[in-house]
Amino acid sequence: MAETATRSKPAGSGSKGRRGGTRSGGSRSQQSQGKTAPQAESPETLRDYFRQMSLIRRFEERAAQGYTQAKVGGYCHLNLGEEATVVGLMSALRRSDYLFTNYREHGYAIAKGIEPGKVMAELYGRTTGTSKGLGGSMHMFDTEVGLLGGYGIVGGQVPLATGAALAIDYRGGDEVVMCQMGDGTTNIGAFHESMNIAALWNLPVVFVVINNYLGMGTTVEMSSAESELYKRAVAYRMHGERVDGNDVVAVREAAGRLVEHARKTGEPAMLEAVSHRMKGHSVVDPAKYRNSEDAEAAREADPVAAFREQLVSANVLDEDGAAEIERAVQADVDAAVAFADDSPHPDPATLFDYTYATPVANDSRRLPADPVF
Amino acid sequence: MAVITYRQALHDTLREEMLSDENVFLIGEEIGVFEGSYKITAGLLEEFGEKRVRDTPIAEEGFVGAAVGAAMLGLRPVVELMTINFSLLALDQIVNHAAKIYGMFGGQSNAPMVLRTPGGGGQQLGATHSQNIELYYAFVPGLKVVAPSTPADARALLKASLADNDPVLFLENLALYNTKGEVPDDMPPAEIGRAGVTRTGSDITIIGYSRMATVATQVADQLGEEGISAEVIDLRSLRPLDRETLVESVRKTGCAVIAEDDWLTYGIGAEIAASISDGAFDYLDAPVRRVAAAEVPLPYAKPLERAALPSAESLNAAVRQTLDAVGHRR
Numbered sequence: 001m002a003e004t005a006t007r008s009k010p011a012g013s014g015s016k017g018r019r020g021g022t023r024s025g026g027s028r029s030q031q032s033q034g035k036t037a038p039q040a041e042s043p044e045t046l047r048d049y050f051r052q053m054s055l056i057r058r059f060e061e062r063a064a065q066g067y068t069q070a071k072v073g074g075y076c077h078l079n080l081g082e083e084a085t086v087v088g089l090m091s092a093l094r095r096s097d098y099l100f101t102n103y104r105e106h107g108y109a110i111a112k113g114i115e116p117g118k119v120m121a122e123l124y125g126r127t128t129g130t131s132k133g134l135g136g137s138m139h140m141f142d143t144e145v146g147l148l149g150g151y152g153i154v155g156g157q158v159p160l161a162t163g164a165a166l167a168i169d170y171r172g173g174d175e176v177v178m179c180q181m182g183d184g185t186t187n188i189g190a191f192h193e194s195m196n197i198a199a200l201w202n203l204p205v206v207f208v209v210i211n212n213y214l215g216m217g218t219t220v221e222m223s224s225a226e227s228e229l230y231k232r233a234v235a236y237r238m239h240g241e242r243v244d245g246n247d248v249v250a251v252r253e254a255a256g257r258l259v260e261h262a263r264k265t266g267e268p269a270m271l272e273a274v275s276h277r278m279k280g281h282s283v284v285d286p287a288k289y290r291n292s293e294d295a296e297a298a299r300e301a302d303p304v305a306a307f308r309e310q311l312v313s314a315n316v317l318d319e320d321g322a323a324e325i326e327r328a329v330q331a332d333v334d335a336a337v338a339f340a341d342d343s344p345h346p347d348p349a350t351l352f353d354y355t356y357a358t359p360v361a362n363d364s365r366r367l368p369a370d371p372v373f
Numbered sequence: 374m375a376v377i378t379y380r381q382a383l384h385d386t387l388r389e390e391m392l393s394d395e396n397v398f399l400i401g402e403e404i405g406v407f408e409g410s411y412k413i414t415a416g417l418l419e420e421f422g423e424k425r426v427r428d429t430p431i432a433e434e435g436f437v438g439a440a441v442g443a444a445m446l447g448l449r450p451v452v453e454l455m456t457i458n459f460s461l462l463a464l465d466q467i468v469n470h471a472a473k474i475y476g477m478f479g480g481q482s483n484a485p486m487v488l489r490t491p492g493g494g495g496q497q498l499g500a501t502h503s504q505n506i507e508l509y510y511a512f513v514p515g516l517k518v519v520a521p522s523t524p525a526d527a528r529a530l531l532k533a534s535l536a537d538n539d540p541v542l543f544l545e546n547l548a549l550y551n552t553k554g555e556v557p558d559d560m561p562p563a564e565i566g567r568a569g570v571t572r573t574g575s576d577i578t579i580i581g582y583s584r585m586a587t588v589a590t591q592v593a594d595q596l597g598e599e600g601i602s603a604e605v606i607d608l609r610s611l612r613p614l615d616r617e618t619l620v621e622s623v624r625k626t627g628c629a630v631i632a633e634d635d636w637l638t639y640g641i642g643a644e645i646a647a648s649i650s651d652g653a654f655d656y657l658d659a660p661v662r663r664v665a666a667a668e669v670p671l672p673y674a675k676p677l678e679r680a681a682l683p684s685a686e687s688l689n690a691a692v693r694q695t696l697d698a699v700g701h702r703r
């Protein structure tokens with residue numbers, strides 16, 4: 001069930017465990033109660049949520065594998081454990097709505113409608129990738145589906161999203177901007193500046209905070225004086241709400257409601273989705289800072305397995321049907337990997353093609369060993 | 374042809390651009406009701422309304438970033454940063470975002486916007502309000518940085534910056550706002566990346582930008598009265614940098630003095646001196662000299678502030694020392 005900022009109880013029941021590795025605060029545990037009834041949506045829709053969640057799960061497992069094979073370089077932050085949130089949020093957006101994300105974005109790119117092959121090709125740094133191989137894992141982009149970028153500076157995307165909403169408002173369009181970020185982001189100045197501006201100017205942007213309770217190794221209690229993050233909305237006279245991020249239908253419902261409200265009224269809102277990060281911060285992080293209790297909780301909360309079970313017990317899906325979806329998803333990911341593998345690397349001759357949108361006199365095209373004159 | 378101030382040239386050009394393109398809007402602190410800290414935007418709120426002239430909270434990172442996002446969707450924001458000193462709070466949005474969006478997404482998006490901001494000292498504003506830190510921006514590929522020194526340049530470069538599809542940091546200078554000059558009515562936009570030769574000469578090259586370009590012109594005029602022929606180059610564009618024009622000039626004159634309002638160490642003059650070494654080493658008859666601000670946080674006290682900033686006198690002295698070194702005969 002969702003909690004809203006206006007109806008919330010006082011924070012933290014008893015010990016707040018600022019330095020603790022475990023999830024504290026009474027309201028957190030309430031999140032697992034009362035999953036939204038699957039009947040709220042059509043069986044086809046529910047099966048499609050399951051398909052997308054499985055696709056993202058499998059894709060991320062293969063991304064990690066690609067990393068260990070050195071086919072994927074740089075940083076690689078996965079959505080493992082956050083699939084229900086990702087799919088729930090993206091299903092609430094129209095294709096013409098805009099999305100800004102942080103660097104943990106592969107799942108969002110896929111769920112917003114980009115072919116998994118293009119996403120994998122970007123991880124592989126190939127010309128067929130979402131950013132022609134120039135962006136990598138953290139910087140995917142696709143105007144066609146309204147993904148206006150993944151950003152690697154924590155909070156950097158928040159002012160941009162606000163500005164995109166300003167452009168929509170300026171032109172009188174009916175699109176909505178969704179701005180995804182992690183819990184750690186809510187302590188960045190840009191977050192507060194943007195929340196204030198969006199509320200002041202009545203801009204159609206929904207700020208979505210994925211509270212997986214960790215920013216790298218720092219817990220939400222260690223970093224946020226008010227760790228029930230949706231309450232921060234109150235400071236900006238904005239509607240804030242918290243939802244169980246492991247429940248795809250609940251996320252869809254809450255996000256859909258806020259997005260449609262923003263579309264109609266232009267009012268911004270904030271949604272906190274409480275989720276789990278199953279693995280380390282990035283592929284190379286063994287997450288030693290995590291205590292066993294917390295790691296176990298993340299494993300148990302596995303939203304893909306839980307949703308499968310839920311659909312099977314509700315007769316929306318039988319075992320064969322589930323297995324068939326899983327096979328199809330596996331084939332999709334295999335095809336994505338093959339596509340990425342077969343795609344060309346960028347030609348070094350194209351190095352200077354994308355520095356300036358308007359070419360200029362005297363733009364330096366010097367390579368490291370070249371003389372200036 | 375009208376003689377108007379640098380301030381008026383900026384105001385008139387902004388107004389004109391707003392009249393001709395619906396997508397151009399102004400955003401910044403105190404630009405509307407207050408009519409701008411330096412009154413560049415006077416009257417524009419009244420004429421264009423709140424949608425086109427948007428007063429912001431004191432949140433540099435938030436509103437600069439919002440302008441970047443709006444530019445990504447095709448609007449043409451003109452941001453006024455009250456002074457370049459406050460741009461530091463928006464550094465992330467300028468350097469990590471505006472400058473990178475075109476490149477890192479493989480050319481799929483861009484941020485066509487103009488960041489107008491005055492810099493410079495000399496007004497007894499103290500250390501945090503008197504800086505010339507345009508170098509921080511000129512260092513960054515993906516940004517363009519222009520610095521007009523005359524009312525005509527202000528107009529021509531502002532037009533060019535607004536027509537450009539990249540983010541342009543448009544450097545103004547507090548000391549220039551009241552300076553006057555001829556501005557032709559039908560001026561074409563300037564070409565970003567081209568320096569101007571504002572005086573031709575054969576004895577020495579003086580290279581400057583913004584306020585120091587106007588000081589260089591003054592000094593060249595003084596020297597001319599004594600029969601010394603100085604060539605003056607106004608960089609106009611700090612990125613891209615027109616190395617060809619300045620190297621060509623030094624090849625002709627054989628010596629150069631650089632005049633800059635910023636600090637010496639690692640400053641813009643250092644890049645220019647290196648460029649001259651790269652392109653005109655064999656032509657040099659004397660070491661390249663640099664006239665730059667003293668390397669101190671700019672003091673408030675008037676005599677100290679005056680001592681710290683380059684002036685016509687200090688530039689004149691440096692030019693004479695260089696001419697002496699090459700055995701120039703008057």
Ligand SMILES: Cc1ncc(C[n+]2csc(CCOP(=O)(O)OP(=O)(O)O)c2C)c(N)n1
Binds near residue numbers: 152155181182186216
């Ligand atoms: C401004 C900035 N500071 C630090 C970092 C390094 N860093 C990358 S991700 C991260 C943690 C962010 O946590 P959160 O916002 O909760 O997102 P999550 O990783 O949980 O999705 C940090 C500190 C950064 N990229 N940008």
